[in-house]
Amino acid sequence: MNFQTIELKIHLDYSKEELLKKINKKIHIPVKTFEIIRKSLDARGNTPHWLLKIDVNSPPTDFNILSKTLIPITKIQRKKKVVIVGSGPAGLFAGIILIRAGFDVTILERGKEVKERDLDINEIYKTGIINNESNFAFGEGGAGTYSDGKLTSRSKHIKIEKDFILSSMITHGAPREIFSLLHPHVGSDNLKKVVEGIRKEFIDLGGNILFNTQFINFDFSYDNVKNVISSSGFHDCDYLILATGHSATDTYRLLINKGLTFNTKNFALGFRVEHPQALINNALWGVDSLPGVKAGEYRLTSQTDSGSAYSFCMCPGGIIVPAAAKHGSSVVNGMSYYNRDGYFANSAVVTQYNYSKALNREVHALEALDLLQSLEEKYYNVTKSLRVPAMKINDFINSSSGTPIGDTSYQPGVQEMDISELLPRETILPLREGLMDFSRKLKGFNEGNILGLESKTSSPIQVSRTKEGLCQGFNNLYFLGEGSGWAGGIISSGGDGIKGAMDIIRKETGH
Numbered sequence: 146m147n148f149q150t151i152e153l154k155i156h157l158d159y160s161k162e163e164l165l166k167k168i169n170k171k172i173h174i175p176v177k178t179f180e181i182i183r184k185s186l187d188a189r190g191n192t193p194h195w196l197l198k199i200d201v202n203s204p205p206t207d208f209n210i211l212s213k214t215l216i217p218i219t220k221i222q223r224k225k226k227v228v229i230v231g232s233g234p235a236g237l238f239a240g241i242i243l244i245r246a247g248f249d250v251t252i253l254e255r256g257k258e259v260k261e262r263d264l265d266i267n268e269i270y271k272t273g274i275i276n277n278e279s280n281f282a283f284g285e286g287g288a289g290t291y292s293d294g295k296l297t298s299r300s301k302h303i304k305i306e307k308d309f310i311l312s313s314m315i316t317h318g319a320p321r322e323i324f325s326l327l328h329p330h331v332g333s334d335n336l337k338k339v340v341e342g343i344r345k346e347f348i349d350l351g352g353n354i355l356f357n358t359q360f361i362n363f364d365f366s367y368d369n370v371k372n373v374i375s376s377s378g379f380h381d382c383d384y385l386i387l388a389t390g391h392s393a394t395d396t397y398r399l400l401i402n403k404g405l406t407f408n409t410k411n412f413a414l415g416f417r418v419e420h421p422q423a424l425i426n427n428a429l430w431g432v433d434s435l436p437g438v439k440a441g442e443y444r445l446t447s448q449t450d451s452g453s454a455y456s457f458c459m460c461p462g463g464i465i466v467p468a469a470a471k472h473g474s475s476v477v478n479g480m481s482y483y484n485r486d487g488y489f490a491n492s493a494v495v496t497q498y499n500y501s502k503a504l505n506r507e508v509h510a511l512e513a514l515d516l517l518q519s520l521e522e523k524y525y526n527v528t529k530s531l532r533v534p535a536m537k538i539n540d541f542i543n544s545s546s547g548t549p550i551g552d553t554s555y556q557p558g559v560q561e562m563d564i565s566e567l568l569p570r571e572t573i574l575p576l577r578e579g580l581m582d583f584s585r586k587l588k589g590f591n592e593g594n595i596l597g598l599e600s601k602t603s604s605p606i607q608v609s610r611t612k613e614g615l616c617q618g619f620n621n622l623y624f625l626g627e628g629s630g631w632a633g634g635i636i637s638s639g640g641d642g643i644k645g646a647m648d649i650i651r652k653e654t655g656h
C-alpha cells in the first residue's frame with residue numbers, strides 16, 4: 146500500500162464520500178484509509194472552503210500509544226516523594242509524567258472533584274455566593290475546566306508537550322479533530338470528562354490525589370523544602386511543585402512572606418465584550434452562518450500612540466461567567482461548550498497595564514496583588530452582588546453612558562453604568578482607541594456590550610525561577626504553570642508542568 150500525504154481544498158459541508166472521491170481523483174492509487182492531519186478554514190474570498198492535509202494509506206494514529214511514547218521517560222531507581230499543589234493543567238500533567246517515572250506523587254487540591262464542583266457552581270448562580278474553595282477558578286482541573294477549552298498556544302517551544310497534552314485528552318474522550326484543527330477547542334463539556342479520565346489514569350498508576358485539601362505552608366532548611374503543611378496534615382517530600390494558578394492570592398502572599406523572589410510585570414486589564422454570534426459571523430463572512438462551520442472567531446489587536454489593546458480568549462457561541470475565586474470579588478471570564486451554538490459571542494478586550502509606570506516608582510509584588518484585589522472588590526461593591534457593571538461599546542467609545550444594554554448571556558445580571566469610572570485611568574484611552582479600531586475591522590463591533598472586569602488574563606507578578614521552573618534559592622521547589630507568571634492558558638501551563646517534571650526526572654536519573 147502506498148503511503149502519501151496530500152493537500153486539498155474542499156467545500157464546507159462536504160460528506161465523507163465526497164472527500165474520498167476527491168482523494169481518489171488526486172492520487173490515482175487505491176485508497177484504503179485516510180486521516181485528516183491538518184484542517185483550517187479559508188474564509189477569504191467569495192467561496193469559503195476547508196484546506197486539508199491528509200495522510201492516505203497510513204495506519205490511523207493511535208492516540209493512546211502516542212500519549213505514552215511521545216515523551217520518553219526514564220524510570221527512577223529509588224522512590225522519591227513529590228508533592229504537587231494544584232490539579233490544573235500544570236499540576237495534572239506534571240503528575241502524570243512523574244508517576245510514570247516511578248515517583249511517589251501526591252496532588253493536593255483545595256477544591257472538589259468535578260462532579261461536586263459542578264454543584265458548587267450551580268449554587269453560585271442560585272445564591273450569588275462564591276464558595277472560596279470550589280468555584281470557576283478552584284477545583285479539579287483548575288481554571289481550565291469551565292472554559293472554552295481553546296487549545297492554542299503562542300509559544301513555539303512546546304510542540305512535543307502540546308502533542309502530548311492533545312493525545313492524552315483524546316485518549317480520555319476529547320474529539321480526535323483537536324489534533325488536526327488549526328484552532329482546536331474542546332469545550333467545557335468535554336473538558337470535564339477529560340479531566341476525570343486523566344485523574345483516574347493518575348490514580349491507576351499509583352498516584353494519590355487529596356481533594357478539599359489546601360496547601361498552607363512548607364518547612365525548609367537552606368535550599369531544601371523538607372515537608373508540606375496542608376489542611377489534611379503534614380506531607381514529607383523530596384520535591385515540592387506549586388501549580389496553584391494565578392487566583393490563589395493567599396498562596397502568593399505566603400510565598401512572598403517566606404522570601405521567594407517575585408517581580409512585578411505588565412499585566413492585562415479590561416473587560417469582556419459581547420455580541421450576538423450572528424453579528425460576528427456577518428462581519429467575518431457576510432452571512433449569518435456557514436454550513437459545516439460552528440461559529441466565527443476573531444482575534445483583534447490594535448496599536449495606537451496611547452498603547453495597545455487586544456482581544457483575548459474569544460468564546461464563540463459561549464457565555465460570560467462569574468469567575469472570581471473569592472466571595473466579595475467580581476471578575477468575569479468566558480466559557481463555551483463543544484458545539485459553540487449559543488446565541489452570543491464574547492471575548493476579553495484588554496490592555497497591558499504597567500503599575501510601576503503609573504505610580505512612577507518600582508512597585509512591590511504585594512502592592513500589585515493589593516491593586517488587583519481592590520479592583521475586584523470595587524467591582525463587587527458597585528452592586529454588592531455578582532451583578533456586574535455594564536455599558537454599550539458605543540457609549541464607551543463616545544465617553545457617554547445610559548444606553549440600555551439589552552440581553553446578555555451573563556446570568557447574574559448587570560448594572561448599567563460608565564465603566565471608565567472603575568478602571569485605572571491609564572487603561573481607558575488604549576481600550577477606547579482599541580475598540581474604535583476593532584469597530585473599523587469588524588462591522589457592528591461597536592454595537593456590542595461591555596461587561597465586568599477582566600483581570601485574570603495574565604498574572605501581575607512573576608516568580609524568579611529557571612526556565613524549567615526551579616525557584617531561585619531552592620534546590621527542590623518548583624513553581625509551574627500560570628501562577629508562576631511564566632505561562633498562561635491550558636496548553637502553555639500544561640507544557641510548563643511537563644517541563645518541570647522532566648527537569649526533576651533529569652536531576653534523579655541524569656537523563
Ligand SMILES: Cc1cc2nc3c(=O)[nH]c(=O)nc-3n(C[C@H](O)[C@H](O)[C@H](O)COP(=O)(O)OP(=O)(O)OC[C@H]3O[C@@H](n4cnc5c(N)ncnc54)[C@H](O)[C@@H]3O)c2cc1C
Pocket residue numbers: 230231232233234235236253254255256281282283284285286287288289290291292293294295296297358359360361388389390391392393396458466468478479480625626627628633634635636638639
Ligand atoms: C472561565 C475561564 C476560561 C478560560 N478559557 C481558556 C481557554 O479557552 N483556553 C486556554 O488556554 N485557557 C483558558 N483559560 C485559562 C486557563 O484555564 C489557565 O491558563 C490554566 O488553567 C492555568 O493552569 P494552571 O494549572 O497553571 O492553574 P489553574 O488551572 O488555575 O489550577 C490551579 C489549581 O490549584 C488549586 N490551588 C490553588 N491554590 C491552592 C492551595 N493553596 N492548595 C491546594 N490547591 C490549590 C486550584 O484549586 C486549582 O485547581 C480560562 C480560564 C478561565 C477562568
